[in-house]
Amino acid sequence: MKYLKQFLIILTISFAGEILHWLLPLPVPAGIYGILLLFVLLKTGILPLASVRETAGFLVEIMPVMFIPAAVGIMDSWGIIAPSWLEYLTMTVVSTVIVMAVSGLVTQAVLRVRSREALQEPLQTLSQEHTQELLQTSMYQRGAERKALPEEANADTDAPVPKKELPV
Numbered sequence: 708m709k710y711l712k713q714f715l716i717i718l719t720i721s722f723a724g725e726i727l728h729w730l731l732p733l734p735v736p737a738g739i740y741g742i743l744l745l746f747v748l749l750k751t752g753i754l755p756l757a758s759v760r761e762t763a764g765f766l767v768e769i770m771p772v773m774f775i776p777a778a779v780g781i782m783d784s785w786g787i788i789a790p791s792w793l794e795y796l797t798m799t800v801v802s803t804v805i806v807m808a809v810s811g812l813v814t815q816a817v818l819r820v821r822s823r824e825a826l827q828e829p830l831q832t833l834s835q836e837h838t839q840e841l842l843q844t845s846m847y848q849r850g851a852e853r854k855a856l857p858e859e860a861n862a863d864t865d866a867p868v869p870k871k872e873l874p875v
Contacts, residue, residue, distance in 0.1 A: 713762035716754070720745045 724741025731740075748754035781788065788795060 710762050710765070713759050716759055717745070717762060717766070720748070 721738070721741040723744055724739070725737045727740040727744070728735065728737035745754070745759075749756055749759075
């Protein structure tokens with residue numbers, strides 16, 4: 708029953724996107740209106756994520772199956788597409804590479820920002836004294852770890868550091 712309720716919520720938002728497409732004279736597909744509406748509802752908290760999470764996950768998992776009708780449609784239209792298949796193929800490859808590159812760059816930027824925030828958050832709560840103390844302690848520990856690993860390669864020459872015998 709929970710999945711049916713979640714699916715009906717997603718369907719209702721999609722229907723609202725269809726209505727917006729019908730009402731607004733913009734060249735925007737109804738699906739985009741629905742996605743934007745769902746995004747706004749989730750970000751504002753009007754619609755809690757828990758109320759659509761499982762069904763949305765299921766729909767994302769079966770998304771490749773949804774492309775089968777489009778592929779069949781392309782095969783049906785091969786007579787129209789055949790004279791310019793090279794242009795279609797070129798645009799498909801170029802747009803795929805652009806989407807992958809932009810997605811990768813955005814993901815890296817988001818990860819950098821999140822890691823910076825995660826590092827700054829604990830340091831902001833400590834006083835200046837404690838921060839210096841923490842940094843000195845961590846430098847000391849790193850130095851102790853280096854001394855404890857005799858087989859570690861020398862950074863300058865890549866040669867192994869000789870083992871030192873400790874007096875007993």
